[in-house]
Amino acid sequence: MVRSTMEYLVATDVAKSFGEVVALETADFELSRGEVMGLVGENGAGKSTFVKILCGMYRRDRGSIRIDGEEVALGSTARAERAGIAVVQQELSIVPTLSVAENVFLGQPEARAVMTRKWLLREAGEHLDHVGLDIDPLTVAGDLPLAERQMVEIARVVARDAGMILLDEPTAALPDDDIARVHEVVRRLAAAGRAVVYITHRLGEVFELADRVTVFRDGRSQPPAEVADLDGDELITRMLGRRLSQMFPPRATSIGDVVLEVSDFVTEGLGVPASLTVRRGEIVGLAGQLGSGAGELLRGVSGTQSHQAGHVLMEGAETQINSPAGALANGVAYCSGDRKFDGFFANRQVLENFTAPGLERITPKNLLSRRLEHRLASSLAGMVSFDTARLRHRVSTLSGGNQQKVTVGKWLGVQPKVLLIDEPTRGVDVGARAEIYQTLRDLANDGLAVVFATSEMHEVLGLADSIVTFFRGRQIARYDGAEATQAALIRDITHPDEVEAARR
Amino acid sequence: MTIEQQPAGPPESRGSAEELSRREVQQWRELRAQRLAQMRPESWADYRARYLIPTISFLAVVAVIVIGGVTTPGFLSQTNMLSIIRIAALTGIMGLGMTFITMSGSFFSLSSAQTGALCSIAFAAMITWGWGWPAALIVTLLIAAAVGAIQGAFVAAGANPVVITIAAAAAIIGVPAILTDSRAIIIDTTEAHVIGRSTGFGVPIQTWTFIALMVIAQFVLVRTRFGRAVTLAGANRDAAKAAGLPIARIEVWTFTLASITAGIAGIFVAAQSNRGLITNLEASTLEVIAAVLIGGTAIQGGEGSMIRTAFGAMFIVAINSLLVLRGYSPAIRTLVEGLAVVAGVSLFWLARGGAKR
Numbered sequence A: 001m002v003r004s005t006m007e008y009l010v011a012t013d014v015a016k017s018f019g020e021v022v023a024l025e026t027a028d029f030e031l032s033r034g035e036v037m038g039l040v041g042e043n044g045a046g047k048s049t050f051v052k053i054l055c056g057m058y059r060r061d062r063g064s065i066r067i068d069g070e071e072v073a074l075g076s077t078a079r080a081e082r083a084g085i086a087v088v089q090q091e092l093s094i095v096p097t098l099s100v101a102e103n104v105f106l107g108q109p110e111a112r113a114v115m116t117r118k119w120l121l122r123e124a125g126e127h128l129d130h131v132g133l134d135i136d137p138l139t140v141a142g143d144l145p146l147a148e149r150q151m152v153e154i155a156r157v158v159a160r161d162a163g164m165i166l167l168d169e170p171t172a173a174l175p176d177d178d179i180a181r182v183h184e185v186v187r188r189l190a191a192a193g194r195a196v197v198y199i200t201h202r203l204g205e206v207f208e209l210a211d212r213v214t215v216f217r218d219g220r221s222q223p224p225a226e227v228a229d230l231d232g233d234e235l236i237t238r239m240l241g242r243r244l245s246q247m248f249p250p251r252a253t254s255i256g257d258v259v260l261e262v263s264d265f266v267t268e269g270l271g272v273p274a275s276l277t278v279r280r281g282e283i284v285g286l287a288g289q290l291g292s293g294a295g296e297l298l299r300g301v302s303g304t305q306s307h308q309a310g311h312v313l314m315e316g317a318e319t320q321i322n323s324p325a326g327a328l329a330n331g332v333a334y335c336s337g338d339r340k341f342d343g344f345f346a347n348r349q350v351l352e353n354f355t356a357p358g359l360e361r362i363t364p365k366n367l368l369s370r371r372l373e374h375r376l377a378s379s380l381a382g383m384v385s386f387d388t389a390r391l392r393h394r395v396s397t398l399s400g401g402n403q404q405k406v407t408v409g410k411w412l413g414v415q416p417k418v419l420l421i422d423e424p425t426r427g428v429d430v431g432a433r434a435e436i437y438q439t440l441r442d443l444a445n446d447g448l449a450v451v452f453a454t455s456e457m458h459e460v461l462g463l464a465d466s467i468v469t470f471f472r473g474r475q476i477a478r479y480d481g482a483e484a485t486q487a488a489l490i491r492d493i494t495h496p497d498e499v500e501a502a503r504r
Numbered sequence B: 001m002t003i004e005q006q007p008a009g010p011p012e013s014r015g016s017a018e019e020l021s022r023r024e025v026q027q028w029r030e031l032r033a034q035r036l037a038q039m040r041p042e043s044w045a046d047y048r049a050r051y052l053i054p055t056i057s058f059l060a061v062v063a064v065i066v067i068g069g070v071t072t073p074g075f076l077s078q079t080n081m082l083s084i085i086r087i088a089a090l091t092g093i094m095g096l097g098m099t100f101i102t103m104s105g106s107f108f109s110l111s112s113a114q115t116g117a118l119c120s121i122a123f124a125a126m127i128t129w130g131w132g133w134p135a136a137l138i139v140t141l142l143i144a145a146a147v148g149a150i151q152g153a154f155v156a157a158g159a160n161p162v163v164i165t166i167a168a169a170a171a172i173i174g175v176p177a178i179l180t181d182s183r184a185i186i187i188d189t190t191e192a193h194v195i196g197r198s199t200g201f202g203v204p205i206q207t208w209t210f211i212a213l214m215v216i217a218q219f220v221l222v223r224t225r226f227g228r229a230v231t232l233a234g235a236n237r238d239a240a241k242a243a244g245l246p247i248a249r250i251e252v253w254t255f256t257l258a259s260i261t262a263g264i265a266g267i268f269v270a271a272q273s274n275r276g277l278i279t280n281l282e283a284s285t286l287e288v289i290a291a292v293l294i295g296g297t298a299i300q301g302g303e304g305s306m307i308r309t310a311f312g313a314m315f316i317v318a319i320n321s322l323l324v325l326r327g328y329s330p331a332i333r334t335l336v337e338g339l340a341v342v343a344g345v346s347l348f349w350l351a352r353g354g355a356k357r
Helices: A047-054 A077-082 A100-104 A117-130 A146-158 A176-191 A203-209 A232-240 A294-301 A324-329 A350-355 A370-383 A400-412 A430-445 A457-463 A486-494 A496-503 B022-039 B044-071 B078-103 B112-128 B133-156 B161-180 B193-197 B205-223 B225-235 B237-242 B247-273 B284-295 B306-325 B330-351
Strands: A007-018 A021-032 A036-041 A062-067 A085-088 A164-168 A195-199 A212-217 A258-267 A270-279 A283-287 A307-314 A332-335 A418-422 A449-454 A466-471 A474-480
Touching (some): A036 A047, A036 A203, A036 A232, A047 A085, A047 A164, A077 A085, A085 A146, A100 A117, A117 A146, A176 A203, A195 A203, A258 A449, A270 A283, A270 A294, A270 A474, A283 A430, A283 A486, A294 A307, A294 A332, A294 A418, A294 A466, A350 A400, A350 B225, A370 A400, A400 A418, A418 A430, A430 A449, A457 A486, B044 B284, B044 B306, B044 B330, B078 B205, B078 B247, B078 B306, B112 B161, B112 B247, B193 B247, B205 B225, B225 B247, B284 B330
Parallel strands (some): A036 A195, A164 A195, A418 A449
Antiparallel strands (some): A007 A021, A007 A062, A258 A270, A466 A474
16 A cells, blocks of 8 residues: 555644543544554543544544644534544444435535436445445435445545545444455555544454554553554553453352353344353353344343343242342342443432442431441442542542442442343443452452453453353353453354354 | 441440540541541532532522612511512422422423312312311322322323323313312311411411421431432433332322422412412412522432522512512513523533533
8 A cells, every 4th residue: 555654644642531531641643645544442542532533523622633734623523524534433324214325415515405316326326436335326225234334324424535534443333244345445545545544443453454553542542553563462462551361360269059040031132042051159251242132131131121031040940030120139230331321320429329229228217327328338339449538429520440330339239149241341441440350250259140241352251251152132152261262252253154154 | 448447336336435445436536537528528520519509599599688678678578578488488388399300300290380279279178168177188188199199100101291290280270170160169267277377486387387398308308218219310210220219109209299299388378368269379380390490409300409499489489579579560570580590590500510511
C-alpha cells in the first residue's frame, strides 16, 4: 500500500472528562493517507471516547486536532463531517424500510431534493460498485442480510467523499465469509488514498488488515506501532499493561458438590437446548459473542427473561424461577452486563446501592436501621475491595471499575449460592479488572458458585475453571479451564461449522 | 475492611460499664468520629443533591413572604397568614401522598382533585345520615383507599399512570355526580365541627394534621423498608426489579396513599364548608403537582422529600395569596403558577448538574 509521508490527521494531548470521571486522560494520534490504522484497547481504555471526539459526538476538554496541518474544532457531528471525517458506526443506521439507494443518499447534502428512480439507480449504483456490492439499488434495505447492510452503510459513508473513514467494529456481528468482504472494501478504500481507522476487538484483524496500530490503555494512547514489528502476545501485553498471566488469580483448588444444574434450557436467543452444571467453589466461563446465547442463558436462568423449556435444579431440587425476585429467593443472583440499565441506582449513594437487594437484612420489623445498613455496606465493600470512605458518594460519580464493584458487591448482600454475571469487566480499567477477577476467585474459594458470560477470550481462559462456548443461540463445546486454548475457543465462537466438520 | 473494624455500637451495650477501660471508650469515640466524617457530604455534587435543592425551595418561600410583607399591606396580617397556612395545609396534605407516587417513578396521579371531591360528598352524606364523625371519617378514607388501590393495581399491571388516573378522574367524579345530581349535600348539624372548626393554639386543626402527616410521611420515606423501596424504584426501575423489590406492591401502595391524602383533604373541605360537592377541591390536582415539583422532588423519581413538598405547597399558596391581595385576576395567578413551575424545575435541573448528568 502506498503511504504518504505527510500525516493527514494529527491529534495531540486530547482529553475528556465527565464530571469527576476521567474518560480519556490524554491521547496522541496520527494517521496518514492510504493507511489502515488499527485502533485497539480494552473496554474503558478511552478508545471509544477518543473515537467519539473524532466524529464530533463529544467535545474535547483540551488538546489539538489538525487535519492537513490545519486545526479543526469538530465538536458536532456536522462539523466533523465537514472536516472530512466519516464514521461507520457499530450500530447500523440503515433505515430498513427504505431502498438501498435511498439509504446511500440518506442525509447527504449533495443529494437531490427529489430523488427520481433513474437518478437513484445511476448514482447509487456507482457507490455500491465502490464497495463491491452487486445488488439492485432499489431493494428494500431491511431485506438484505446483515453483511450486505453493513456494506450499504459503508457505501453511504464512502459516498460522502470523506478524507478519513472511521470503522467502529464493522465485523463484530458478521460471519467469516462476510468479514472477508468487509476487509476487501477496507483495503480498497486505503488503496484509493483514504485514511482509514479500523477499530476492532479481534486482534487477528489488526494483523490481517492494519499497517500500524494505536493501543489505548487506562485512558491513554500509546505511540503507534508498525504491525509488522508486533506479535499477538506483544499486542495483548500492550493492551493490558501486563502479561496475561499476571491478571488472573490461580484456579480453584477444591471444588465441591453440584449447586446448580440446568438442562434442556431454551430461551429467547438460545434456540437449541442448552445445559449447565456448576459446583460449589467453581467458576464457569461462558464464552460467546454478543447474541451468542451465553448471556441469554444467564438471563433465562435468573428469570430476567422468560424461558420456553428446561429444568433448573438447585442443590438437586427442581426449582421454578420466573422472576429475578424468584431467583434471589432460590439463592441465584444475576448481575447484568448493562450496569447503567439495571445494575445500579446512579443518583443514589453507594451505601444504598449495596444494600438494595438485601433490604430485609437492614430493615428488621420494616424499620431501617442505619447501623445495620452501614455495617452491611461496609462488609460488602470489603468483599469487593471497594474503598469504604466512598460509601456516601453517588454511584454516578464513580469510575467504571468502582461502579462494577458496587454492581457485583450488592448481590453478595443476599448471600447467594450462585452468582451469574454477564460481562463482569465491561467498561472497567485494567487495574480494577484484576481486582474483580481476584474478588470472584475469593468468593468462589469461600464456596460461591460463579458463572460468567463474556466475549473476551483471555478472560475465560484466565479465570474460568471450566468453559462452555456458544455461537448463534446454541451451545458448542465444553472445556476444562486449564486445557482450553485460545485458538479452540475462537474457532468455536466464530465458526462452529468447521469444528463440527472436523469432528465428524 | 471487615465488619469487625466498624464500631458496632457503644461498648456499654456489649458489657457492663465497669469492665471497660477508658481506652476502649476512647477508641470507640474515635471510630465514631471517623464514621461521622464519612457521613458528611464528600463532594460538591453530593452537597448539591442533599441540601441545595431544599435550601432553594425554602428560600423561595421566604422570598415570597418577605416581598409580600414589604410590598403589600395586609399580607403579613394574622388573618392572611392563618389563611395561607390553612390552604397550604390542604395542598400540602395532598402533596404528601403525591410525593410517594413521584418518588417511586410513576410521575403523578391526575385524579387527586376528583378523589377529594368524592370523599367530601361521601363524608357529608354519612354525616347527614346521622353517623358520628369518627365512623364517617374512617369509612370515607376506606373508600379513598379502595379507589387508589384500584388505580395502583392497573399501574402495577403495566398501564401508564397518566392515562389510568385521567380515566379514573372521570369515573370517580361521574358516580357522585349522578347520585347527587351535581347538587351539594349540605351538612346541617354540628357533628363535623370538630374537624372543620377546631383549632390548637390558634392554628386550624388541618394545619396541625398536615404537620403531623408530614413528619410521619417523611419518616416512612427515609426510615422504613417501604420508603427505601419506593425511592429505589424511582431511582432506577429496572435495577429495582432486578434487585427483587416488590414493584407491584409499591405501585398499589403509593397510589393508595395518594388517594387517602386526597380523601383527607376532601373531608376537611366538607367539614369546613358544611357541604359535599363535586366541585370541591376543583383544579387542585395541578396545584398539588406544582407543589411537589417546586419543592424540588425530581419528576423522574428517586430523589426528593416530604419537607420539600411542604415548602412547595407553602410557596404556591403564598404567591397565590399575594396576587389575590394585589388584585390580580385568576388568569394571572394561573400564569404565575405555571411560570413558577417552569422556573423551579429549570433551576433544580441546573442545581442537579444540568446537562452534564
